[in-house]
Amino acid sequence: VPAGPAGPLKVFTQGQGVHDDQAQVASVLGIEPGSVEVELVSNGGAFGGKEDLSIQAQTALAAFLTGRAVRTILTREQSVRMHPKRHPITLSYEAGTDDSGRLKAIRARIIGDTGAYASVGMKMLERAAGHSCGPYRVPAVDIEAKTVYTNNPPCGAMRGFGANQASFAIEGIMDLLAERVGIDGYDIRERNILAPGDRFATGQVMTGSCGIRETLEAVREDYKTARYAGIGCGIKNTGIGNGMDDSGRVLLRVGSDGRLEILTGYTEMGQGLFTVLRQVVHHETGLPVDVMDVRTASDPRVVCGMTTASRATALLTEAGRIAAQKLAADLSSAEGGRRGVTHLSGREYHGEYVCDFTTKPGADVAEPVTHMTFSYATQVVILDDDGRLDRVVAAHDVGRAINPVLCAGQIEGGVHMGLGYALSEDFPCTDGVPDSLLLRDLGILKAKDTPEIEVVLVEVPDEVGGYGSKGVGEIGLVPTAGAVAGALHAFDGRRRFRLPMTDAPAARPSVPKSRKEAKA
Template structure:
């Protein structure tokens, strides 16, 4: 039909899964296409300004929609070899012997490598170097995804056949799959430093004394599950040796982090390793750690031939880190007016076999455990524990969706004790400018959580089965870590090249940076090229993580563009041929538990309030999301980010769980992950709060993470109103 309804389109798409958009933009695009076929609208694009605030179409739309965009697995080179990996047969084994002789003898096999073939440092890791590229004889494996041997052959089939010919002699050991068991005295030590990866503690005031004075005190235990990122593109890398070094094409969240680790593994100076990002088919935090890059690089370095390693979906689900399952015991106390006076939290999570980013995730879970609320007295303890389960690491929200679910549940229950509405409870306790966070930081004038609450008040109060939740999320690494955005603008052959090492992983960063240039310089956008994430060309602008790139790299681009503007003045780029303009932005922060009286733990925060409305049958009918977004860079991209994040939050709340049994994943297929499908997506209404802007990057705030944080708490609150049952565990 040329007149498809939204429901008809949803039904037609029901066997397709989209993890990024939440389907809404896809449905709208199909309806626009139908209007074109009906000759009601034209395909000719309107001329618009390319400054901030304009609905600009991303430059990568055409290559992606037409299928010409190159992802790593699309690449092919002459004499290219194909790689496969032999992994541990059980989560925890003692490796006695690895016999590769039969595999080496197979015609067409050009390399079979084990731990002894690594020329540099075998243990790598994003922060803690605890993850062996290959487990050696005489060592234990720590999870089912551990690599024991690598094979490179002339065809994928031969490589897989060779893997099957490798013989392992081993002793199976009982895996430790429970964090509580892992910390018990006498438990086997999974790492030399023990089974506790990290401990975070935040304390302010006298908790015991304050709780005794409270009119209402409640304690509850909340749990959230392990969750899979479910990016559409499995991990892939193509490593190409050269005369002086090695080039690796991949899809990563940080080319410079990858270069550092691969150079270390190969025993090479960093300037002899080049990492080039191709199009990235989604990440959500799941492509920060090494997965295939180092293995492909090692094989290419040894064979002196190009080597491609692409994981199957089953391998991808097995290997890369997940969202941390978390257990939280929260105590809150308030006075008779509903003002929360104190919070105690004990947070423990399973970080799995390796550290990944478990330490920082724990910090964010703890520092955000108070939510976007002013709570004067706190005592928060968090523990990240090693087990033989799959590693857990960065995942959209970085520990905050879990602790947000807990604090939002507490507010609902305390509102009931006080005798006020959940909306009123949040309004009375919401952060205002001048209040302090759990870290001691005083929040500034761009703290707009109250505005997001006011924006949803009417809709919340007029529907019977509604839940509400608020959220806060930092932008940038913060906590005293070096955190710098960098950009270089080069004038070459009459064009302006914007170089930055920031990774575009599908979130639309390139168009935001282009808009930053056009906002600062009166220049034709057709003359501007954004060059992203190539260690041979672009400066290190940090990883695409922590909702930081629009702010940090955006500000670096703005500063470089200001220098260009002084020379350009509406002239021609030909007059500036060869000129170079550099921009750098350092987000200065203080470490946790800083002795300063007014520490700054993060340079910016975003805020949001979500309302979830159920229908009479108990199905999610509508989500209303009010977001403090700072300056809106691109409304089209902003809407897509938020809609996708909301649907991801609904999946986290209602049906996603990566099930394990004794450390072995029970889900091996994408379609079994519990992801939301098009027919399940409710109506989504977005409200933007754009006020109290910061100075950097024209006041733009990142929204990649906060989009999915408050949703689960709002869903739980809606079902509490619907049937009177308070649910303390996800998925609901």
Template sequence: RFSDHPRAVINGIDYSDALGIEGVVEILTADDIPGKRYIGLIKNDWPLMVGVGDTTCYIGDVIAGVIAEDEETARLAVDAIKVEYDILDPIVNTVDALSNEHNVVHAGESTNILSETIIRRGDVDKAKKESVYRSVVTYETQRIEHGFMEPECAVAYVEDNCTKVFSQGQGVYEDRKQIASILDVGIEDVEVYLVSNGGAFGGKEDLSVQGHAALFASKVKRPVKVRLNRQESIAMHPKRHPIWMRYDVGCDINGIIKYVTARFVGDTGAYASVGMKVMERCAGHATGGYHVPSAEIESLAVYTNNIPSGAMRGFGVNQATFGIEGCIDDLCEQGSFDRWQFRYDNALVDGSMTATGQILKGGVGMRATLEAVKEKFNEERTAGIACGVKNTGVGNGMQEFSEVSISLEEKGVVAVKHGWTEMGQGVNTMAVQTLCHETGIDAEMIRVSVDTTSGHDTGMTTASRATSLMCNAIIDACVELKSDISSYGLDQLWGRKYKGKWGVDWTTKSSDLGQPQQTHYSY
């Protein structure tokens, strides 16, 4: 049972009529959660269910769960649950959220600002004086739904005091941690198995139905499936951030960019999700694919009573790219600059600096990419052109790693286990290809699977990092495997297991001002 209002105090929940419907097994509310009620990937501010006395924060808040013999009965019972509210005025935009510090989405908080990222480098005032053309523009981008083919679904059951969950989420190990906290059990008492999820694009990073399925199964000691229909899915899971942005970009008489200032305000919705990281990424890519000697950037993630905003392909970079590219077109129009040439002249090259101040040291292909499209762009009567660059990995001081195991389980089967989510992007295919490339093992022999029993805790499948981290871990495991194949032959190795690991621990936070910036390990 979802909330009827984005912001309302729950005064009462009456499910007596619903419980009397034939086929209803049990009805659970927030009072039935044995462990922690608040969960989250970074900040634990998202309640699995809201209860009497709580204030709802958006229309996707869950008030009660009905367990029934079939879906039709469950939905009939959900409609019979009566909820009494004291309806409040919701905060529906970031302007209102920032204008009144006493009107906060979350009681007990002193502000609606979830996070703030500041980047300052160079001499912007001096650069403004050196600029002949300036583009000062305000842009706004909209909230976007992922539209993955398969809505959220999870199945859970209890076996030998262990809660087992079949999850479609983007991180089975993160699912396990949060489910264990909900159930108030050790992580060894929860096993999560990844199943095909019909697409995700970032929209299945946050725990959605997995926690409810695990809770319900633990209560009734029977297998339980929780599945959202499309309307419920859209109302519940996070979207791409709507962002208000104010850009000020200047260039000299020759079309060389001198500075960028930008302020981003992202509507992160009711709960944190990964909003702080999205807006951090937005700031870190504010100068786009261009070398900019001076920059001042501020980026805020702001709570409202809207549907939460979180991960979606690009993770804040798309919005910043939209803004900087609009300004570049404006400068080109003001100075009568060729749009291709302007971008080429300012494009990142080896030794150039990103928005954060990171010096790129090799493999920068921006100009080569522009050269590849130049002829086609020039021959078209009407054509647009823009450049984009996107990080790989979370970075910003976070340690990232991947572990894999390669088991020669029985003659003819090579089992590969890793911790990443296959959601249509092909990470399992990359695992097979890398193993084949390194060892020459026939692809028909390889089986890839993901579950928490292997112990390969790799975090969320996010930030376009799974391929690089996992493949390097497979390469590491293959060092010994290749040697053994060379020495003994594959037929002599059945029953053996090989492990590999690869990670990154050298990225820096934007606040680490006293050392060279290494914001991301690759782009």
């Protein structure tokens, strides 16, 4: 909407960062950021694909030049073509254990195909390198990761951000080592799993909130008693870290009608963030949630950065608590208690939570802290007697489940995406051109072929996240592909080292007809 007497140029966006959109749109137009106001509209999901600026600047430019409201809509085919894809990554590993199966060293060389444009390719491979040893204790680590330009479609942020590819590799390595040593997949993981005081691959020391062992123990019987089962452990950073700012900000505004506006800069994209913010304010103030309205906009007082790295809930619950406690103090005063919230009409309460203690890559420090915290998971994938998906057990350390239903839903969705990633999803290209832009040709796992998913919520409170919470947005599919590969090996004795594993019986219902015909 063009600028006018009512205010600045207004951009309604589905992006993952209203403040980033504001800065980039203003740069394209050659105007000050304050001359652009960006507000989130219903997002419809993102999974990293809406980090990059896509059509916001062109739409704003058209409105800027014509003086009229402009709306741009992508067709599904256009969206499939232009939005960034998950990086294809080649990982070469050497690993060794002692006679009992305890890891001694890992050497890995990692190369990612970032496509024709940079996007966040460099950061993606940095994250793959950092997660290359998974949630395991490795005394000696030698890792190199590179991202390269190619003529393939652009790759960028996608749920898991490089950790999924690394997890598939290291989980396969753990299964191979277990076979060499003569133990099963559970036992080798139990002997190597990270504990408080151990160092992550980046050198960061795990704190008391490291709950990976608890997730492993939660699935022991499911794995040990199943005929065809695979197991995978996962770790995923919460927060961008690496010396960058992780912060959350919330502003509460009391309206003259007794309603309360909750303003933030993070995006609600299906993770239930707006619901969680209402919960926080209700918990601290006692106000009913039906008087609260939540909005995301580019107000400078609620700068939050991009909604990435599973960090929004962990940061905003704390920022929301700070703001809500200020409001609660006024509500509990004698005067406020008599006259209620309307007495506070026009007042604003600000909450800010900043985590700025992480270490920049390459910094020469004895105790690097690469991320503000982590989330942890162990998953078991079980096949039936025909080699098809039967059940998935997903035990996740979420720190504290602020909303258990939403939390479990995030994990179920992550597992579904992880199963498709493992078995059937692909975006084949010939000479840099996609073979198909049709949704049915992507190989997305159908609802009817999705197995029972049992979510086990493990709560090892975090020292950093609000109320002890950890991020769950990405960890849901980090260990899934490795667990699927292990289950397939248990069924047919074949080791698989490439995704998707379309030759497996479990993949047949989801591999698109077009790819089956092309292969034939």
